[in-house]
Amino acid sequence: MAGFYWYERNPQLFNDxxxxxxxxxxxxxxxxxxxxxxxxxxNLNPRGADGGTWTLMVVYDHNHPHxxxxxxxxxxxxxxxxxxxxxxxxxxxxxxxxxxxxDLYMCTARKEDIDSGNRTTSAAKALGWAxxxxxxxxxxxxxxxxxxxFEQDRKSTRLNSSHTVRSR
Numbered sequence: 001m002a003g004f005y006w007y008e009r010n011p012q013l014f015n016d017x018x019x020x021x022x023x024x025x026x027x028x029x030x031x032x033x034x035x036x037x038x039x040x041x042x043n044l045n046p047r048g049a050d051g052g053t054w055t056l057m058v059v060y061d062h063n064h065p066h067x068x069x070x071x072x073x074x075x076x077x078x079x080x081x082x083x084x085x086x087x088x089x090x091x092x093x094x095x096x097x098x099x100x101x102x103d104l105y106m107c108t109a110r111k112e113d114i115d116s117g118n119r120t121t122s123a124a125k126a127l128g129w130a131x132x133x134x135x136x137x138x139x140x141x142x143x144x145x146x147x148x149x150f151e152q153d154r155k156s157t158r159l160n161s162s163h164t165v166r167s168r
Contacts, residue, residue, distance in 0.1 A: 005036055006064045013065070020124040028058075028127070037062060040123050041079070046131040051138045055080040056130060058123045074126040075099065076106045076133075090141060094150040095133060106133045 007014035021028055021040055028042030039059040045051055057077045064073035075097075077083070083104035087093045095107040108129035139145035 005038075005062060006060065007038060017122055017124075020122045024124040025127055028123075033059065035062075040127075044127070044131055044134060046135040047138055051134070052081070054078055054134055056127065058126055058130075060123070074123060076108050076126055076130040077103065078106065093137065094140060094147075095137075106130055108133055 003009050028040040031041055032038050037059055039057050041057045043053050043055050045053045057079050059075045061073040096104045097107050108126055
């Protein structure tokens with residue numbers, strides 16, 4: 001299906017993505033899912049000794065780049081720990097969304113934060129937001145950060161019902 005996938009239609013953007021990832025996240029590996037979407041897989045540990053190592057997968061939508069949906073055309077899934085299991089264990093998680101299959105992924109950006117057109121949000125940018133998300137959520141799970149941190153953002157962004165804030 002030549003031309004169906006964004007990386008075939010726009011090889012320059014694909015090249016730019018690879019360069020950015022190799023520069024900022026060299027430990028992430030490019031992979032292809034069964035449905036043809038491409039993704040980057042690797043580990044992050046934003047809190048160092050105070051946190052855990054997260055295995056993340058950044059998945060591009062078939063029609064990348066766009067900002068038609070909350071979070072844009074890049075989704076950051078946590079492979080380990082599994083967000084679905086973490087959600088069940090914690091009772092909820094702040095700033096997560098569900099995909100069409102019901103799987104949770106990190107809400108790393110508001111719609112207005114997503115670049116498209118001549119400037120495009122990259123996997124590297126999404127992983128930077130994911131590092132911030134992990135740092136905040138690990139602090140929240142440990143009781144170091146209160147719900148008000150997430151409530152403030154919630155008030156400023158008119159979040160949809162997929163966003164969850166647990167009351168303590």
